[in-house]
Amino acid sequence: MSEALVRRLTSAERQTNNPNLRPRDAATLLILDRSEAGSPRVLMGRRHMRHRFMPGMFVFPGGRVDPADSRVPVVGGYEPAVAEKLMHAMKGPKTEARARAFAVAAVRETYEEAGVLVGAPAEIAWTGKGDMEAFSSRGLLPDLSPVRLIARAITPPRRPRRFDTRFLAVFADAIADRLPEGTGPSGELEDVHWLTLDDAKKLELPTITLTIIEELQARLARDPELAPETPVPYYHWKGKGFVREEV
Secondary structure, eight states: OHHHHHHHHHHSOOOOOSOOOOOEEEEEEEEEEOSSSSSOEEEEEEEOTTOSSSTTOEEOSEEEOOGGGGGSOOBSOOOHHHHHHHTTTOSSOOOHHHHHHHHHHHHHHHHHHHOEEEOEEOSSOOOOOGGGHHHHTTTEEOBOTTOEEEEEEEOOTTOSSOEEEEEEEEEGGGEEEEOTTSSOTTOOEEEEEEEEHHHHTTSOOOHHHHHHHHHHHHHHHHOTTOOTTSOOEEEEEETTEEEEEEO
16 A cells, blocks of 8 residues: 555656755644544545635645644653654754644644634643633643554645654544534634545545555554554655655
């Protein structure tokens, strides 16, 4: 299967005449709901049609890591094996604060886009800024302990936008609260739904999103609890195409 996924990513249509930008750190959160029999459901939303980047496509909530994400206090830390994987081949400064920012960014973006707050009761008094105020006003902090790494992918060179994305996952029992509207305050995602992985694959998806879903299905089949030590795929461009390494 892995060879087929690499070939599909490599052959996907691309614009390659852009300046070669440095990839920016990004993080995405896959929330898995196992409350119903059968396949777990994952939270996804359709990007607003006004967006220039992937308009109308279904994606997991997530986005770019902001500098402030590394300064947000958290409850608990990553499992050691997860932290090690997140810092593997890290471009630029290799610090624990930067690794911590991946999960904080994914949690923050999940609230902004889907109205779901993933976290735990705060052990300290704190005041969040911007959208993180929604967490502090509820006495919540992001919790790193249930976070698992599913995959990492770096956008190929000479694309109009480049991201070094960590695809993270938690089970739905990590949800502390959610907005009644069923969407987030940013309005970036419409039609937010819980979907089985098979149903999600039938939607209009970016190629990398489809790839991550298939990687997740394969992992759940052999590792249903998402053990921290399980090797994860790392997709990056080398020479004339993608390569898939395991971390």
